[in-house]
Amino acid sequence: MIDIKNLKFIYEGSSKAALNNINLTINKGDFVGITGPSGAGKTSFLNALNGIIPHHFKGDYYGKVIVKGMDVFESQVTEIAKIAGTVFQDIDSQMVSGYVEDEILYGLENFDVLKDEIEERITKALSDVGILHLRDREISSLSGGQKQKTAIAAILALKPEVLFLDEPTGELDPSSSRQIFSLLKELNENYGITIIVAEQKIMLLSEFVKTLGIMDKGSFVLYGDTRDVLKNSDILEEVGVKCPRVVTLMNMLRQEGFIGDEIAINAKEAEEIIRRVIHDRV
Ligand SMILES: Nc1ncnc2c1ncn2[C@@H]1O[C@H](COP(=O)(O)OP(=O)(O)OP(=O)(O)O)[C@@H](O)[C@H]1O
Numbered sequence: 001m002i003d004i005k006n007l008k009f010i011y012e013g014s015s016k017a018a019l020n021n022i023n024l025t026i027n028k029g030d031f032v033g034i035t036g037p038s039g040a041g042k043t044s045f046l047n048a049l050n051g052i053i054p055h056h057f058k059g060d061y062y063g064k065v066i067v068k069g070m071d072v073f074e075s076q077v078t079e080i081a082k083i084a085g086t087v088f089q090d091i092d093s094q095m096v097s098g099y100v101e102d103e104i105l106y107g108l109e110n111f112d113v114l115k116d117e118i119e120e121r122i123t124k125a126l127s128d129v130g131i132l133h134l135r136d137r138e139i140s141s142l143s144g145g146q147k148q149k150t151a152i153a154a155i156l157a158l159k160p161e162v163l164f165l166d167e168p169t170g171e172l173d174p175s176s177s178r179q180i181f182s183l184l185k186e187l188n189e190n191y192g193i194t195i196i197v198a199e200q201k202i203m204l205l206s207e208f209v210k211t212l213g214i215m216d217k218g219s220f221v222l223y224g225d226t227r228d229v230l231k232n233s234d235i236l237e238e239v240g241v242k243c244p245r246v247v248t249l250m251n252m253l254r255q256e257g258f259i260g261d262e263i264a265i266n267a268k269e270a271e272e273i274i275r276r277v278i279h280d281r282v
C-alpha cells in the first residue's frame, strides 16, 4: 500500500534533515503507531506520506514515497487525498464549518460526490464514529473528543483506504483518548482501513496498534510488531520513550533470566506471567 525508499527531507532554510534514511513498506490493513520525542519527525513523516511534503513545505527531497502506486513527488495532494485522508494535529484549524453536518458535507462536495449518495455517506460516517446524535450541533459547542470524532467522520465519509492521524488524542483526557483508539481499531478491523497514527501516549499504542515505529532525529530506530518493539527497553530509554510500567517490569524479569521471550502489555498479562514464574520456582 505504501512504499518508502531512502526518504530524506531537509526543510528549506534548515541545515539538518527532518527525515533521513527511511525505508519502510506499510501493507494494506496495517495499524501502525508512531512515537518518539518532540522534534523526532513524526509530523514530517506523515506529511511526506500525504504529500504536504514536498508540495506545501519546500525543501531538499531525496528518495521515493509511493502510495497505492502513486509517486507522492509526482502527484497532486488532492489526488493522494482521495486514497489517504489526514486528520491533522490542530483540528480546530482543519474544521471549516460551523456545524457538524456541514463539516462532513464540505468534503463530499469538494470530492464531487454524487448528490444522491451524500445523505447515506453523512449518516454512515457519523454513525460509524458514534456521533449521529450530534449531526445538528454547532462545532464550537462540542467537547474535544466529539470534535476529534467529527474530524474523523469528515474524512471517513470520503471512503479513504488509508487514514493518517497526527496526535489525535493530544487534547483529550484518558477516557476520550481510549475511545478514539477503540474507534480506530474498529475502523481497521471492520473496514480494513490502513491506519498510521502519530501518538505520544505509549500506553495507548502498546494496547491498540499492531505495528509500532519509534522515531528519533528523523529516522526510525525501531519498527515492527508492537510487542517485539517494546522489548527493546534500552533503545526506548535512550531516545526518551517512556515504556508502560508492566513492559519495564517484564524487560527487567527477562534481563534477570526469570522469563524468556514473552512480554506483557497490561497488568492482567503481567500477573499471569508472574504467577507462572513463582509457580515454576517453588
Ligand atoms: N515547517 C518547518 N520548517 C522548518 N523546520 C521544520 C518545520 N517543521 C518541522 N521542522 C523541523 O523538523 C524536525 C521534525 O519536526 P516534526 O514536527 O516533524 O517532529 P514531531 O516528531 O512531529 O514533533 P512533535 O512531537 O513536537 O510534534 C524538527 O527539527 C523541526 O524543528
Ligand SMILES: [Mg+2]
Pocket (backbone or CB within 6 Å): 042, 043, 044, 089, 166
Ligand atoms: Mg508533530
